[in-house]
Each structure stands twice: as structure tokens, then as C-alpha cells.
Amino acid sequence: MRAIGYHKSLPITDESALLDLDLPRPDPGPHDLLVAVRAVSVNPVDTKVRMRAQPEAGQAKVLGWDAAGVVEAVGSAVTLFHPGDAVYYAGALQRPGTNAEYHLVDERIVGRKPASLNDAEAAALPLTALTAWEALFDRLDVARKVTGAAPAILIVGGAGGVGSIATQLARTQTDLTVIATASRPETREWCLSLGAHHVIDHSKPLAAEVAALDIGNPAFVFSTTQTDRHLAEIAQLIAPQGRFALIDDPQSLDVSLLKQKSVSLHWELMFTRSMFETEDMARQGEILNETARLVDAGVLRTTLAERLSPINAANLREAHRLIESGRAKGKIVLEGWA
Numbered sequence: 001m002r003a004i005g006y007h008k009s010l011p012i013t014d015e016s017a018l019l020d021l022d023l024p025r026p027d028p029g030p031h032d033l034l035v036a037v038r039a040v041s042v043n044p045v046d047t048k049v050r051m052r053a054q055p056e057a058g059q060a061k062v063l064g065w066d067a068a069g070v071v072e073a074v075g076s077a078v079t080l081f082h083p084g085d086a087v088y089y090a091g092a093l094q095r096p097g098t099n100a101e102y103h104l105v106d107e108r109i110v111g112r113k114p115a116s117l118n119d120a121e122a123a124a125l126p127l128t129a130l131t132a133w134e135a136l137f138d139r140l141d142v143a144r145k146v147t148g149a150a151p152a153i154l155i156v157g158g159a160g161g162v163g164s165i166a167t168q169l170a171r172t173q174t175d176l177t178v179i180a181t182a183s184r185p186e187t188r189e190w191c192l193s194l195g196a197h198h199v200i201d202h203s204k205p206l207a208a209e210v211a212a213l214d215i216g217n218p219a220f221v222f223s224t225t226q227t228d229r230h231l232a233e234i235a236q237l238i239a240p241q242g243r244f245a246l247i248d249d250p251q252s253l254d255v256s257l258l259k260q261k262s263v264s265l266h267w268e269l270m271f272t273r274s275m276f277e278t279e280d281m282a283r284q285g286e287i288l289n290e291t292a293r294l295v296d297a298g299v300l301r302t303t304l305a306e307r308l309s310p311i312n313a314a315n316l317r318e319a320h321r322l323i324e325s326g327r328a329k330g331k332i333v334l335e336g337w338a
Contacts, residue, residue, distance in 0.1 A: 043066065
């Protein structure tokens with residue numbers, strides 16, 4: 001089968017950073033779906049793993065943690081899906097990635113593709129929808145009020161993949177005032193189009209930007225990028241006893257800044273459930289099905305912003321380059337095999 005991977009971690013400017021490969025088609029284990037992949041999207045985790053994870057000598061590593069496709073075959077213990085079902089999902093860190101014609105995934109972390117979306121539109125959603133949903137409702141528990149705080153959430157990096165879906169979820173599934181950050185006119189308009197009540201500039205001090213809104217100290221802050229750069233401002237602007245979640249990978253973080261206000265800190269990694277096969281691992285399939293329901297009801301929309309075709313090494317290198325530039329908005333999707 002066709003696939004894209006690498007033999008050595010290299011800068012994306014090197015043509016060998018990602019290569020077209022021919023690999024054996026895998027066979028499903030008991031709980032696996034074998035999915036014929038039709039579209040994949042690219043996330044910051046793809047670029048991070050590419051630079052950090054060296055394949056074993058003589059082996060290739062295939063990346064990719066978002067896919068939409070059709071079930072080709074099922075394992076002996078599968079009960080939720082049948083061949084021919086259209087699905088979407090975000091995969092697992094410890095297994096080969098979705099940048100291949102055929103991919104194995106545990107049925108418990110798979111959802112039925114939104115009927116109203118095409119493959120590319122659906123592939124933009126799984127990883128970011130799961131991350132945003134878990135951060136808002138499992139980690140920050142935004143349905144539980146913070147006494148004395150403004151009923152508001154600040155989403156740092158509102159135009160990114162996770163920020164784009166978190167803004168929609170916060171606006172449509174809660175009564176919170178949604179404040180997103182963006183620094184360019186096009187990303188500001190993107191955030192407003194997704195439902196943000198206010199958009200502030202993260203290239204300026206965030207505490208002063210929030211104070212100028214005159215709504216009080218937000219109960220919740222969700223940081224998707226450059227947390228180390230913004231943490232002191234977040235500690236200043238968040239309400240006492242507020243709740244703060246982050247998803248990025250700062251080299252260091254002085255969490256003592258949160259102590260004076262008794263702010264709770266929550267890490268979100270959507271791979272935790274699949275990595276440890278937690279008892280509630282199937283919750284991810286449920287979240288994806290609920291996301292699909294909301295999409296088909298017109299409540300949520302895809303965050304697809306750029307589409308490349310076909311799925312090959314050259315286009316995947318371009319997608320990685322765009323992600324690494326830090327100037328992407330929404331999601332970049334590759335679709336179809338040449």
C-alpha cells in the first residue's frame with residue numbers, strides 16, 4: 001500500500017524529511033478496524049513527532065493522527081462497525097499513523113463521519129474536537145461555576161486548529177462569554193466567524209487586553225500555544241480560584257505564579273485514553289459521534305481552512321511547513337490518492 005513516512009528526523013526543507021513509501025497492508029487485530037483512508041489532516045503533533053522520534057534502523061515511521069475513510073475490514077471482536085461504514089477518528093500515538101492507504105484503529109476511539117461533510121471536511125475535526133471537548137468539559141469542567149468570577153473563557157490561540165473548535169463549543173454548548181486571541185486581521189475575522197464574542201491581540205499584554213473589555217476576571221483560560229510566553233499575564237488576568245488548561249509543550253513552566261489565586265492547572269492530551277487504554281476509552285468514540293450530530297444539526301462547522309491533493313510526500317511536506325510557520329489558521333487537509 002502507499003504511505004508517507006521517514007527514516008530519519010530531518011528539517012522539513014529536506015526532501016527526505018517525508019518520503020513516498022510502499023508498505024504491506026496491515027491485518028486487523030480483534031478490536032481493530034481496517035480503514036481505507038480517504039483524507040487526513042495535519043496537526044502540530046505531526047511536526048513535533050517527526051523531529052523527536054527516530055525510527056529504528058532500516059525502518060520507516062508513518063505519522064498522522066486524523067483521518068476520514070471507509071471501513072474495509074473488521075477484527076473478530078468488533079461490535080460497533082461493519083465494512084462499508086464511513087468513519088472519522090484521531091488514532092493513537094503508539095500505533096502507525098494515518099498517512100497510509102489503509103490504517104488500523106481501535107473501534108472504541110472511532111466515530112461515524114458526519115453525513116453532511118465530505119471526507120476532507122470531516123478529516124479536519126477529530127483530534128481537535130476531542131482535544132477541545134476534553135479540555136472544556138473534562139478538565140476545566142466549565143459547567144461548574146467559579147464563585148465571583150466573570151462567566152467567561154479566554155482561549156489563547158483562537159484561530160488554530162484546537163482553538164477553532166474550542167471557540168465553537170464554548171459558544172454553542174455553554175453560556176460563557178468567549179474571548180479568543182488572534183494577532184492578524186484574517187485570524188481575527190476567523191475567530192469572530194466561529195462565534196467569539198471578543199477577539200484580543202496576543203501580541204500585546206493579555207491582562208491589559210482583557211481588562212479593556214470591562215467584563216471582569218474570566219473564570220477559565222484555555223491556552224493552546226506559547227503558554228510559557230503568556231503564563232504571567234494569564235496568572236494576572238484569571239479570576240481567583242479559576243481553572244486553567246493547556247495543551248502545548250513549554251520547556252519550562254513556573255506554576256508558582258498560579259498559587260496566590262489558588263488557580264488549578266489542567267493538562268490535556270487527547271491520546272491519554274488510548275495510550276493507557278483507560279476504562280473510559282470508548283468515551284472518545286462517543287464524543288466524536290456527538291460532534292458529528294452537532295455538525296449535521298448545523299451547530300458546529302468544519303475547521304478546514306486549506307486543502308491539498310493528492311496525499312503524497314510533497315504535499316505533506318508543504319503541510320508540515322505551513323504548520324511550522326506558526327501562521328496557519330484552522331486545519332490543513334490532504335485528500336485522495338493519485
